[in-house]
Amino acid sequence: MPELDIQVSVEDAGWLEEAVLEALCERVLGAAARYLAENEDQPFPAHPVEVSLLFTGDEDIQEINAEWRGQDKPTNVLSFPAYPIAPGDQPGPMLGDIAIARETVEREAIALEKSFDGHLTHLLVHGFLHLFGYDHMTAEEAEEMEGLETRILASLGLSDPYAGQVPV
Secondary structure (H helix, E strand, C coil): CCCEEEEEEECCCCCCCHHHHHHHHHHHHHHHHHHHHHHCCCCCCCCCEEEEEEEECHHHHHHHHHHHHCCCCCCCEEEEECCCCCCCCCCCCEEEEEEEEHHHHHHHHHHHCCCHHHHHHHHHHHHHHHHCCCCCCCHHHHHHHHHHHHHHHHHCCCCCCCCCCCCC
16 A cells, blocks of 8 residues: 655644644545555555645745746645656655645635535645646546546545536
8 A cells, every 4th residue: 555654734723733634634645545556556665655735824825826836826726746757657755745725725615515624625635636747737637637536535435526517
C-alpha cells in the first residue's frame, strides 16, 4: 500500500482543529492513493511520499494565486507539484503542496447545496490528483480527471460531484 507523510498547517482561525483536519486528510488522501495504486497502476516509492497541506483563508490564497498563477482573486484549491510528473510516473520523496481557502469552500458548498465536509473532501481529492499530473485544461483531460475524482469519492461513500454537469 502507498504510504503518505501528510503535513498539515492551519493558518485561518475558522478551520476545524488541526488534529481533525489531519485525520480527514489521512483518510481522504490515503483512499485516493490506494485507489490510484490499485486501479490506475500508479507506482509509489517504497518510502512515504510527503504531501503538505495549507488550510488558509481567501485573503492568503488570493495572494498565492496572484503570485503563482497571475490571477488576483481567491480560489478554492491550489496545487503545487514538487516535481513535474505525468499521470503514471512515480513521484519522488516530496509530492507537493495543496492550499485550500475556507471561505471559498464554504460559499461553494452552500451554492452547490453540498455539505462543507463533502465539498472539502472533493477538493482534497482534486488537489491531490493535480500533484500526480492530472489536469482539466481540455475536455479530454477534464473527463479523465473528473472520472477519477468521482470514482475515488465513491470509494469514500460520496456521490458524483459532477452529476448533471458537462465536463469543463
